[in-house]
Amino acid sequence: MCSFVCPHGAIKPVLIDADTPTPDGFECIPATGYPNKKFRIQISPLDCTGCGSCANVCPAKTKALQMRDGEQQIQSQRKNYDFASKIEVAPEDYNKFTVKGSQFAPTLFQFSGACAGCGETPYIKLATQLFGDKMVIANATGCSSIYGGSYPSCPYSVNNAGHGPAWANSLFEDNAEFGLGMRIALDNTREKLALSLNELAQKFPQIAPIVEQWQQTSDLDASKQISNKLCNALEDLLEKGNIDKSDKQAIQDILSKENDLNQKTVWIIGGDGWAYDIGYGGLDHVLASGKNVNILVLDSQVYSNTGGQASKATPAGAVTKFADSGKKTSKKNLGLIALCYPEVYVAQIAMGANMNQALTAIKEAQEYNGVSIIIAYSTCINHGIDMSQGMLIMREAVQSGYWHLFRYNPMTHKLILDSGEPTMDYIEFAKKQRRFANLYKKNPAEADALLEKAKQNSLALRERLKKIQEEN
Ligand SMILES: Cc1ncc(C[n+]2csc(CCOP(=O)(O)OP(=O)(O)O)c2C)c(N)n1
Incomplete structure (x- = not known):
C-alpha cells in the first residue's frame, strides 16, 4: 500500500531469493507467500519528498513505516536503494493486476517534480506499472505536463531493457484530439504491416501461423512476445529462405518497424x-469516436497548475480563484455525460477510498476495445488540506457521498456502483478543507446554503447512479 500511494515512486518493494547476499543494513523479512524468498520495503532517500502519505496509509495498528530525519536517511539508505533499484522481480512471481502484485512491477514514472503528497501522480505511476513500455501518452497542459516533462528532467523512465512509455504534450485545448491522432497513426501503421505480412504469409506458409497469431492477439504483454517471435521468424526467412529481392525488401521494411509490431495502449491524460x-469539445469528439483510447481525468476540481482557478469540476461552495465568494453553481457531472454514450467505458475512482477498485477500473479500461474514460479524485494543495492525509481524505470523500465510485462496462452493459451509502455527513467532510471552511469564515449563511445544495446534488447523483445500476 505504501508503494501504491507514493506520489514520487520513491518506494520499492524488494523480493529476492533468501540466499541472495545483500549489503550491510539491508534487513529483510521472510516473504509471505514465497517460501524461499525474502522481502523488504526500500525507500529512495534522495527522491522521497517526505509527504508521509506512505506512513499514514499503513493499515497496521503499529505503523510499519515511520518518518525520520531525511539527512540521516540519505547517509544510511542511499547504498541500500542503489542495490534495490537494480533488482527486477520476475513477472511470473507476481500478478500485476492486484494491489500487492502491481508494486513488484517496475515504476516507469518516478521522481517527478510534483508537490509532496500530490494526488494525481499515484494514478499515472500505477498505469505505467501495469502497461509499462506499451503506453503512448498524450498529455494535456496542466500539472501533469509540467511534472511530466519539465526539461532537463523527465519522470518517465525505462525498464531494464531500456524501454518506457512514449509521451508528448501538445496544447491545453486539443489534447483529446492529439491522443486520437496517435491512435489513428498506430492503427494505420499496423494495418500496413498486416497487409505486408499477409502477402508474405501467402508466399511463405511457414510463417502463416505466427502471422495469424500476431493479428489475433490484443493482450499487450502477449502481443509483445508474439511480435518478438514474428521478428525471429522473419529473420530466419531472410537467412534461410529462398527469397527474391522484393520479398527481401518487404521483410527488411517490416523489421525496421519492429517497435510498431506490438499492440500499444493510448492514454489521454489531463486535469479537469x-x-x-477548455478541451471538452475535443473530449466529446473522442468519446463519440469509437476508437481504442483511454482517457484519464485527474480531477483536482480546480485549475491546479495556474494556482487554483474554478473549473466546471469545482463543487458549489468551494472558494477558489475566480470564485472568491464560493462557487455558486454545481459540479458538472462528466461521468453522467460520458454515460450517455453506451459504447464508452466509464469509471470514477478514488485510490485512497478503494485501491482495488481503482486498479480494476484502469485494467478494464485498457482491456476494453473502444473509448474508456476514468475520472480520478485527485487531492491537491489548492484544497487547503494536510497533504500527508490525502488517501484518508479520499476515503472520507466516498464515505460522505462527496464522491461516488462506479464502473460502467459496455461489454456487459452493466453499471456497478462500488461505493456504499454515506456513513459520514457531506458538510462535515467538506468543512475540514480550507476551500470550503473559508466560506464559513466569510459568509456562514451563504456557506450553509451552497454546501447544502452541493450535498443534495451529490445525494441525488448517487440515486441516479443506483437507478442506472438497477435498470441494467
Ligand atoms: C488555451 C490555454 N489556456 C490557458 C492556458 C494556461 N494553463 C496552463 S495549465 C492550466 C491549468 C490546467 O488545469 P487542469 O486542466 O485542471 O490541470 P491541473 O493543473 O489541475 O492538473 C492553464 C489554465 C493554456 N496553456 N492554454
Whole structure:
C-alpha cells in the first residue's frame, strides 16, 4: 500500500531469493507467500519528498513505516536503494493486476517534480506499472505536463531493457484530439504491416501461423512476445529462405518497424480544467469516436497548475480563484455525460477510498476495445488540506457521498456502483478543507446554503447512479 500511494515512486518493494547476499543494513523479512524468498520495503532517500502519505496509509495498528530525519536517511539508505533499484522481480512471481502484485512491477514514472503528497501522480505511476513500455501518452497542459516533462528532467523512465512509455504534450485545448491522432497513426501503421505480412504469409506458409497469431492477439504483454517471435521468424526467412529481392525488401521494411509490431495502449491524460472546460469539445469528439483510447481525468476540481482557478469540476461552495465568494453553481457531472454514450467505458475512482477498485477500473479500461474514460479524485494543495492525509481524505470523500465510485462496462452493459451509502455527513467532510471552511469564515449563511445544495446534488447523483445500476 505504501508503494501504491507514493506520489514520487520513491518506494520499492524488494523480493529476492533468501540466499541472495545483500549489503550491510539491508534487513529483510521472510516473504509471505514465497517460501524461499525474502522481502523488504526500500525507500529512495534522495527522491522521497517526505509527504508521509506512505506512513499514514499503513493499515497496521503499529505503523510499519515511520518518518525520520531525511539527512540521516540519505547517509544510511542511499547504498541500500542503489542495490534495490537494480533488482527486477520476475513477472511470473507476481500478478500485476492486484494491489500487492502491481508494486513488484517496475515504476516507469518516478521522481517527478510534483508537490509532496500530490494526488494525481499515484494514478499515472500505477498505469505505467501495469502497461509499462506499451503506453503512448498524450498529455494535456496542466500539472501533469509540467511534472511530466519539465526539461532537463523527465519522470518517465525505462525498464531494464531500456524501454518506457512514449509521451508528448501538445496544447491545453486539443489534447483529446492529439491522443486520437496517435491512435489513428498506430492503427494505420499496423494495418500496413498486416497487409505486408499477409502477402508474405501467402508466399511463405511457414510463417502463416505466427502471422495469424500476431493479428489475433490484443493482450499487450502477449502481443509483445508474439511480435518478438514474428521478428525471429522473419529473420530466419531472410537467412534461410529462398527469397527474391522484393520479398527481401518487404521483410527488411517490416523489421525496421519492429517497435510498431506490438499492440500499444493510448492514454489521454489531463486535469479537469482540460477535460471539463477548455478541451471538452475535443473530449466529446473522442468519446463519440469509437476508437481504442483511454482517457484519464485527474480531477483536482480546480485549475491546479495556474494556482487554483474554478473549473466546471469545482463543487458549489468551494472558494477558489475566480470564485472568491464560493462557487455558486454545481459540479458538472462528466461521468453522467460520458454515460450517455453506451459504447464508452466509464469509471470514477478514488485510490485512497478503494485501491482495488481503482486498479480494476484502469485494467478494464485498457482491456476494453473502444473509448474508456476514468475520472480520478485527485487531492491537491489548492484544497487547503494536510497533504500527508490525502488517501484518508479520499476515503472520507466516498464515505460522505462527496464522491461516488462506479464502473460502467459496455461489454456487459452493466453499471456497478462500488461505493456504499454515506456513513459520514457531506458538510462535515467538506468543512475540514480550507476551500470550503473559508466560506464559513466569510459568509456562514451563504456557506450553509451552497454546501447544502452541493450535498443534495451529490445525494441525488448517487440515486441516479443506483437507478442506472438497477435498470441494467
Ligand atoms: C488555451 C490555454 N489556456 C490557458 C492556458 C494556461 N494553463 C496552463 S495549465 C492550466 C491549468 C490546467 O488545469 P487542469 O486542466 O485542471 O490541470 P491541473 O493543473 O489541475 O492538473 C492553464 C489554465 C493554456 N496553456 N492554454
